[in-house]
Amino acid sequence: MPTSPDVTPLHPSPLLHAIGLVKVFHASGGREVRAVDGVGFSIGTGEVLGIVGESGSGKSTIARMVLRLIEPSAGRIMFAGQDITALGDEAMRRLRGDMQIVFQNPHSALNGRRTIGEAIAEPLRVQTIARGAALHARVDRLLDLVSLPRAFRHRYPHELSGGQKQRVCIARALALEPRFLVLDEPTSALDVSVQAQILDVLGELRRELSLTYLFISHNLAVVRTLCDRVLVMSQGRVVEEGPVAAVFANPSQAYTRTLLDSVPRLPRI
Amino acid sequence: MNALLAIEDYHLAIPTFDGPAQVLNGIDLALDAGETLGIVGESGCGKTVLARTILGIGPGRAACTGGRILFEGRDVAAFSERDWRGIRGVKISMIFQDPMTYLNPLFTIGRQLGDAIAAHARAQGAPRPGRAERRTRAAELLAQVALREPQRALDSYPHQLSGGMRQRVLIALALSGKPRLLIADEPTTALDVTVQAQVLRLLRDLVDRLRLTVVMISHDVGAIAALTERIAVMYAGNVVEEGPTTRVLARPLHPYTRGLLAALPAIDGEIRRLAGVPGTIPSLIDPPTGCRFHPRCSRATAICAAERPAMRRADPAHSVACHHADLS
Numbered sequence: 001m002p003t004s005p006d007v008t009p010l011h012p013s014p015l016l017h018a019i020g021l022v023k024v025f026h027a028s029g030g031r032e033v034r035a036v037d038g039v040g041f042s043i044g045t046g047e048v049l050g051i052v053g054e055s056g057s058g059k060s061t062i063a064r065m066v067l068r069l070i071e072p073s074a075g076r077i078m079f080a081g082q083d084i085t086a087l088g089d090e091a092m093r094r095l096r097g098d099m100q101i102v103f104q105n106p107h108s109a110l111n112g113r114r115t116i117g118e119a120i121a122e123p124l125r126v127q128t129i130a131r132g133a134a135l136h137a138r139v140d141r142l143l144d145l146v147s148l149p150r151a152f153r154h155r156y157p158h159e160l161s162g163g164q165k166q167r168v169c170i171a172r173a174l175a176l177e178p179r180f181l182v183l184d185e186p187t188s189a190l191d192v193s194v195q196a197q198i199l200d201v202l203g204e205l206r207r208e209l210s211l212t213y214l215f216i217s218h219n220l221a222v223v224r225t226l227c228d229r230v231l232v233m234s235q236g237r238v239v240e241e242g243p244v245a246a247v248f249a250n251p252s253q254a255y256t257r258t259l260l261d262s263v264p265r266l267p268r269i
Numbered sequence: 270m271n272a273l274l275a276i277e278d279y280h281l282a283i284p285t286f287d288g289p290a291q292v293l294n295g296i297d298l299a300l301d302a303g304e305t306l307g308i309v310g311e312s313g314c315g316k317t318v319l320a321r322t323i324l325g326i327g328p329g330r331a332a333c334t335g336g337r338i339l340f341e342g343r344d345v346a347a348f349s350e351r352d353w354r355g356i357r358g359v360k361i362s363m364i365f366q367d368p369m370t371y372l373n374p375l376f377t378i379g380r381q382l383g384d385a386i387a388a389h390a391r392a393q394g395a396p397r398p399g400r401a402e403r404r405t406r407a408a409e410l411l412a413q414v415a416l417r418e419p420q421r422a423l424d425s426y427p428h429q430l431s432g433g434m435r436q437r438v439l440i441a442l443a444l445s446g447k448p449r450l451l452i453a454d455e456p457t458t459a460l461d462v463t464v465q466a467q468v469l470r471l472l473r474d475l476v477d478r479l480r481l482t483v484v485m486i487s488h489d490v491g492a493i494a495a496l497t498e499r500i501a502v503m504y505a506g507n508v509v510e511e512g513p514t515t516r517v518l519a520r521p522l523h524p525y526t527r528g529l530l531a532a533l534p535a536i537d538g539e540i541r542r543l544a545g546v547p548g549t550i551p552s553l554i555d556p557p558t559g560c561r562f563h564p565r566c567s568r569a570t571a572i573c574a575a576e577r578p579a580m581r582r583a584d585p586a587h588s589v590a591c592h593h594a595d596l597s
């Protein structure tokens with residue numbers, strides 16, 4: 001069994017391996033915020049790792065470091081066996097297609113003046129991967145993947161519901177056929193009924209495309225429906241880690257217990 | 270006996286560019302003093318419009334196209350602006366989903382609570398309370414909503430407080446006039462789960478201690494079940510099922526209610542695929558005929574598209590509007 005999650009990959013060949021990640025922000029008044037304070041984990045190919053924790057515990061900061069959207073203050077990130085911590089812009093750009101992110105708020109993630117088709121095609125066009133009829137066909141296939149009607153390509157974001165917009169964001173993230181997807185609270189801004197639909201789509205895609213996810217949420221019940229393993233975060237540190245079933249059935253930390261007890265549930269009848 | 274609040278066959282249309290949207294389509298609800306009612310339904314089904322209409326702050330160009338709303342036996346449509354001043358924030362208070370929108374960023378919490386306390390005194394014809402008294406009473410209100418360090422909070426500006434603290438301040442503001450009715454529109458939706466649980470516990474506690482009459486609105490059945498004795502399920506401008514919370518949860522009769530329950534991920538028990546409700550809420554400008562739920566309903570038959578199902582009773586307290594509900 002692993003003694004320290006900082007150094008021991010749980011998987012023989014993890015797709016992603018984060019080692020001793022630290023992020024210090026310099027807030028106003030010269031104050032230092034240690035948003036992430038020595039976090040390590042690994043995600044096996046095809047695995048879904050959940051990160052839970054209350055607001056401000058450092059979840060999104062980890063997500064952004066892992067994708068190199070912000071620079072870690074310390075620590076290393078290995079992706080598919082390659083150390084990407086110090087990778088230059090050009091090499092990182094090529095890697096972008098392999099790792100994508102979906103954010104919490106689908107309303108602000110889409111440009112209101114672009115059609116859905118244009119939004120989904122954008123990464124393909126930027127990386128000049130497809131054009132013309134081939135591009136059109138790729139967009140159709142992506143709409144199919146997230147169960148949106150193909151006719152939606154002509155619509156604008158304001159004509160779509162929140163759940164539909166989030167499907168578009170997922171389709172766009174899948175455009176470059178990534179192996180690894182970071183989902184940062186993809187359902188927190190949505191209704192419970194729409195959340196169920198999105199979780200279902202994510203489960204299907206994972207099976208169909210053998211995707212690997214890092215799934216962030218503050219709701220443990222949501223994590224439980226999708227994830228294999230879970231990290232519980234508090235104040236920038238990992239307080240508990242393990243297979244979802246084990247952690248939920250028998251949490252070793254009082255903090256995890258609090259998170260579990262917080263999930264609204266129906267009274268036993 | 271007169272209900273505190275009675276909504277009778279209420280219809281509301283909102284003009285839009287593409288024609289009028291039939292946003293409320295014959296709502297019937299009644300609430301006695303001391304009762305707690307939850308209204309649950311997907312976003313866009315008309316919950317907020319209903320809540321705001323009760324308070325006379327509905328969408329500007331909206332028109333009532335039938336029915337009425339009675340508060341303390343009086344038709345709210347007949348209230349003058351002066352009448353409303355004695356009602357809004359006094360007899361009926363509301364808390365909203367996004368506390369930031371309803372707190373003034375430029376004034377301290379103490380100042381905003383103090384102003385509310387002074388306004389209530391004025392409304393009751395009492396002399397204006399002095400500075401020290403306003404501060405004491407503001408601190409009491411914050412203590413009532415279990416805000417830690419109330420003195421520090423009084424001197425803080427809204428942005429210096431966390432989301433959970435701001436929601437507590439808003440609840441304190443809502444309670445400052447000792448309202449007869451509290452309407453809470455998605456009071457916990459914007460909060461993270463731990464804070465959500467704390468705010469729900471606080472509301473539960475206030476209901477018990479102050480015997481508040483509450484209408485709580487949410488898209489999350491779990492949150493509603495934590496607080497209210499009765500539940501009304503809304504779909505596309507209609508109440509489709511209503512009854513005691515325990516009974517509706519134990520024996521949901523409407524296919525939509527079942528879908529909402531199946532969408533809720535569970536923290537224990539078998540991990541199952543979340544069924545949820547397929548599809549999305551329809552346009553209210555050109556709503557489906559008959560039962561508005563029929564395009565998404567797996568049990569729909571020809572009659573569902575042809576005739577609007579009437580509310581029928583399964584037992585004296587539990588009713589449902591569905592042609593195929595099993596009432597036996």
Ligand SMILES: Nc1ncnc2c1ncn2[C@@H]1O[C@H](COP(=O)(O)OP(=O)(O)OP(=O)(O)O)[C@@H](O)[C@H]1O
Pocket residue numbers: 025026027033034035053054055056057058059060061062218461
């Ligand atoms: N750019 C920044 N500058 C200063 N502090 C920051 C910055 N970004 C994040 N922080 C701080 O880092 C900590 C962790 O933030 P993070 O966004 O990772 O939390 P989170 O777990 O994703 O929370 P939530 O559930 O609310 O999304 C917080 O204290 C936050 O205020």
Ligand SMILES: Nc1ncnc2c1ncn2[C@@H]1O[C@H](COP(=O)(O)OP(=O)(O)O)[C@@H](O)[C@H]1O
Pocket residue numbers: 283284285290292310311312313314315316317318319328329553
């Ligand atoms: N000011 C407005 N003008 C036009 N349509 C509105 C307005 N406010 C709400 N609506 C429409 O009324 C319907 C119900 O909205 P709302 O009550 O906010 O839903 P809920 O609170 O259940 O999410 C929606 O179709 C919405 O688009």
Ligand code: SF4
Pocket residue numbers: 523524525560561562563564566567568569570573578590591592593594
């Ligand atoms: S009336 Fe028909 S369409 Fe409506 S809920 Fe019942 S079975 Fe479904």
Ligand SMILES: [Mg+2]
Pocket residue numbers: 059060061184
């Ligand atoms: Mg975050």
Ligand SMILES: [Mg+2]
Pocket residue numbers: 313316317318454455
């Ligand atoms: Mg609303």
